[in-house]
Amino acid sequence: MSGEEAGLWMQVDKAEASLKVAPNIVRDMPLNAYVAQIVCRLAGDYCGTLRVYIVETPEFNAAAMPNGAIMVNTGLLLRMQNEAQLAFVLGHEITHFLHRHTLAHMRMAVRTGGLVALIGLATAVAGAGYLGSAVSTVGVGAIYSNSRDEERDADANGFQVAVNSGYAPDEAPAIWRFMMAEDNAHEHKNRSAFLADHPQSEERLASLQKAADAARDGRAGWIQNEDGYRAVVAPFLHRWVEDELTRGEPRESVILFQRLTAAEPRNALYQYGLGEAYRRRNLAGDALYAVAAYRAALACSQPPAEAWRGIGLVTMKEGEKAEAREAFNAYRAQAPDATDKAMIDFYLTQL
Amino acid sequence: MGLCLALAGCVHTNTNLAQHLDINWSEASPKRVVLVDPDVELSELTMSGITEARADWTATGKSFIRGDITTVLGAKGVDVVVTDAPTDPHEVQLMKLHGAVGTSIIRNTLLKLPTKNGNFNWTLGPGAKALRDHYNGDYALFVYVRDSYTTAGRAVLMLAAAALHVGLQGGQQAGFASLVDLHTGQIVWFNSLNSSSGSLKNAKDANTTVTNLLNGLPL
Amino acid sequence: MQLIRLFCLSLLVGLAGCNSITLVEPGKPVSVGAGVSVMPQVKWNQISPSKGETVWTQNGPSIDTVYFLTGVADGKPLYPVVGMRDADIGVFHANMLPNDVQDLVVGTMQKEGFDNVRAGSLSPCPFGTASGFCFDLDFVTKDGLLMKGKVKAYKSSDTLTLFEFRAPSEYYYADMVPIVDKVFASVESK
Numbered sequence: 001m002s003g004e005e006a007g008l009w010m011q012v013d014k015a016e017a018s019l020k021v022a023p024n025i026v027r028d029m030p031l032n033a034y035v036a037q038i039v040c041r042l043a044g045d046y047c048g049t050l051r052v053y054i055v056e057t058p059e060f061n062a063a064a065m066p067n068g069a070i071m072v073n074t075g076l077l078l079r080m081q082n083e084a085q086l087a088f089v090l091g092h093e094i095t096h097f098l099h100r101h102t103l104a105h106m107r108m109a110v111r112t113g114g115l116v117a118l119i120g121l122a123t124a125v126a127g128a129g130y131l132g133s134a135v136s137t138v139g140v141g142a143i144y145s146n147s148r149d150e151e152r153d154a155d156a157n158g159f160q161v162a163v164n165s166g167y168a169p170d171e172a173p174a175i176w177r178f179m180m181a182e183d184n185a186h187e188h189k190n191r192s193a194f195l196a197d198h199p200q201s202e203e204r205l206a207s208l209q210k211a212a213d214a215a216r217d218g219r220a221g222w223i224q225n226e227d228g229y230r231a232v233v234a235p236f237l238h239r240w241v242e243d244e245l246t247r248g249e250p251r252e253s254v255i256l257f258q259r260l261t262a263a264e265p266r267n268a269l270y271q272y273g274l275g276e277a278y279r280r281r282n283l284a285g286d287a288l289y290a291v292a293a294y295r296a297a298l299a300c301s302q303p304p305a306e307a308w309r310g311i312g313l314v315t316m317k318e319g320e321k322a323e324a325r326e327a328f329n330a331y332r333a334q335a336p337d338a339t340d341k342a343m344i345d346f347y348l349t350q351l
Numbered sequence: 352m353g354l355c356l357a358l359a360g361c362v363h364t365n366t367n368l369a370q371h372l373d374i375n376w377s378e379a380s381p382k383r384v385v386l387v388d389p390d391v392e393l394s395e396l397t398m399s400g401i402t403e404a405r406a407d408w409t410a411t412g413k414s415f416i417r418g419d420i421t422t423v424l425g426a427k428g429v430d431v432v433v434t435d436a437p438t439d440p441h442e443v444q445l446m447k448l449h450g451a452v453g454t455s456i457i458r459n460t461l462l463k464l465p466t467k468n469g470n471f472n473w474t475l476g477p478g479a480k481a482l483r484d485h486y487n488g489d490y491a492l493f494v495y496v497r498d499s500y501t502t503a504g505r506a507v508l509m510l511a512a513a514a515l516h517v518g519l520q521g522g523q524q525a526g527f528a529s530l531v532d533l534h535t536g537q538i539v540w541f542n543s544l545n546s547s548s549g550s551l552k553n554a555k556d557a558n559t560t561v562t563n564l565l566n567g568l569p570l
Numbered sequence: 571m572q573l574i575r576l577f578c579l580s581l582l583v584g585l586a587g588c589n590s591i592t593l594v595e596p597g598k599p600v601s602v603g604a605g606v607s608v609m610p611q612v613k614w615n616q617i618s619p620s621k622g623e624t625v626w627t628q629n630g631p632s633i634d635t636v637y638f639l640t641g642v643a644d645g646k647p648l649y650p651v652v653g654m655r656d657a658d659i660g661v662f663h664a665n666m667l668p669n670d671v672q673d674l675v676v677g678t679m680q681k682e683g684f685d686n687v688r689a690g691s692l693s694p695c696p697f698g699t700a701s702g703f704c705f706d707l708d709f710v711t712k713d714g715l716l717m718k719g720k721v722k723a724y725k726s727s728d729t730l731t732l733f734e735f736r737a738p739s740e741y742y743y744a745d746m747v748p749i750v751d752k753v754f755a756s757v758e759s760k
Binding site: 441443444445447448450451452454455458459462463464465466473474475476477478536 | 590591592593613614615627628629630631632633713714715716738739740741742745
């Protein structure tokens with residue numbers, strides 16, 4: 001092992017140690033076990049060399065570190081509609097690890113450049129960000145840059161690994177398609193982390209679609225396991241929907257929740273998410289779409305009380321006082337301990 | 352100001368002591384200092400100016416630091432307990448807070464906060480007692496070192512640059528050490544180190560580095 | 571000296587350029603921008619990185635900060651975020667409700683680089699002699715340090731004035747919040 005390689009291993013192991021104690025690691029056993037068993041099925045004999053870390057952050061991303069640590073963001077789990085989609089993402093990342101890509105081309109978020117060594121600080125674990133220029137030092141969600149060939153390899157072999165485990169081939173191009181749609185929703189912004197690491201191109205989508213066409217032929221009984229996936233993520237959905245909204249990217253959130261509600265119209269949390277996304281996007285006509293989505297949420301089983309609050313906020317702004325009053329009263333009745341109850345009560349005095 | 356110009360070998364330390372310093376030891380236990388998971392990294396500064404971490408140098412550098420600190424404090428009758436990185440969530444937050452406070456202290460040496468009025472007054476807060484209870488030490492010693500060494504190629508480049516009167520930075524040693532009173536969380540001593548000539552690659556030079564690092568340690 | 575300027579830029583990357591830090595003395599009202607003043611209660615360190623932004627700190631911006639944003643206009647973000655255009659950060663609208671302003675603060679902080687930003691306890695509260703609103707924040711730095719925050723704001727017909735305090739959850743927030751509450755409570759605007 002070269003000196004450079006050993007040094008990289010040291011830094012990677014350090015990054016994993018840091019990841020282990022990060023406050024936003026999701027430690028729920030059933031969720032971790034579920035993701036781990038998919039990883040195991042895909043990795044076969046290498047199952048024992050891999051460790052899964054679920055990170056609560058709304059960005060869509062997953063990454064495999066060269067030492068076998070695999071990070072999966074909850075933003076990615078929110079976006080998957082079934083187990084097969086998750087399996088294709090994991091297969092792609094596992095391939096990077098198994099084929100030792102990231103070791104050769106790893107670039108850590110931590111860079112020890114000359115001037116930094118002089119100061120000796122930028123790599124020290126440091127504290128608060130400053131308004132508008134948050135200082136990021138050790139980046140646990142490090143971005144690994146792989147070459148085009150490595151990406152093609154991860155696509156092709158990752159796809160094959162998942163297909164060999166029985167996962168429905170069409171789910172692979174589906175992921176790329178919906179992520180590109182979401183990314184296109186916002187003209188100017190920087191790409192999502194996953195797409196930045198995996199440069200989008202029609203060529204890659206076409207290859208995956210072609211591979212899916214070939215693999216699908218003549219076989220049935222492919223695994224999608226929509227129900228199993230939904231059951232595992234159900235306890236977290238409310239939280240992950242709220243996390244998505246904290247991104248402050250309502251245009252992308254609209255695209256996301258339109259897709260999720262189209263596939264699962266009876267899911268109250270997806271409908272609520274769609275309502276919130278429309279309300280925050282606030283383009284012409286969005287007020288009506290928002291209320292429609294909130295009402296759809298309320299018609300489902302176990303709707304979140306916040307759907308009432310959403311209707312109240314929209315109708316209050318539109319000057320529909322009676323509707324707003326009704327909605328806020330319903331919110332207060334359904335969520336008597338809501339942390340924003342004082343503000344809602346204040347709105348009621350204005351209506 | 353703590354700068355060492357690249358080509359002149361020099362060592363600069365900036366030592367701070369808290370006002371009204373009072374070192375107290377619990378009578379119940381032997382005098383013990385917790386050396387918290389020393390954060391040490393040795394790298395190679397290549398010709399292109401990129402610093403590449405070296406695991407082998409780091410491992411030996413770390414063990415020199417651990418060994419020398421244990422010896423130095425042992426001579427003063429103080430036990431040193433070396434810990435691994437904590438996993439308890441509260442202790443993890445204390446480590447991260449120490450990083451934030453250390454950053455502020457170093458920034459303060461360059462651009463002073465007027466409210467400090469020249470006093471050295473920093474703390475992790477009374478939550479530091481958790482470390483005291485866990486490791487049974489009255490004080491914690493934190494050590495952070497980043498040390499880079501030039502390759503032969505880099506050294507040649509530096510000579511060439513010097514001939515053209517262009518300053519090119521060579522290997523640097525930078526770090527800090529702090530002593531925290533685990534009863535109060537107060538940082539009672541803080542020393543930042545900047546050197547263009549120190550080394551942690553062999554026992555003799557490591558000894559000098561640790562001496563510099565522990566400059567003014569009030570134990 | 572060349573090297574010192576570089577020092578400022580990289581080491582003090584949290585402080586714009588190498589602005590000097592000035593001392594704020596207690597005892598008399600201090601302007602924090604756009605005709606808004608507060609009583610400091612104690613000595614503070616003041617940094618003013620950009621127009622419309624006054625920043626105070628006790629222990630340095632790596633630890634605690636108090637931001638005074640004044641005169642945020644319709645169509646403008648709360649504050650600039652490095653590398654992002656206004657439209658990408660998200661902007662204030664004059665017809666925003668307190669809930670919308672809360673969402674804007676959260677979204678802006680996520681883009682600034684913090685994680686798991688959550689707001690709570692949104693309620694009306696006095697802003698000097700006017701009616702404003704307040705809420706609390708919980709968030710995490712990219713390095714995993716847990717932080718808490720407190721916001722107090724007032725919306726006139728066309729602009730937003732917003733004060734925000736941030737400090738580590740470990741020790742500093744609870745230690746400083748009584749003084750910060752008094753500072754916020756002392757606000758006066760012309």
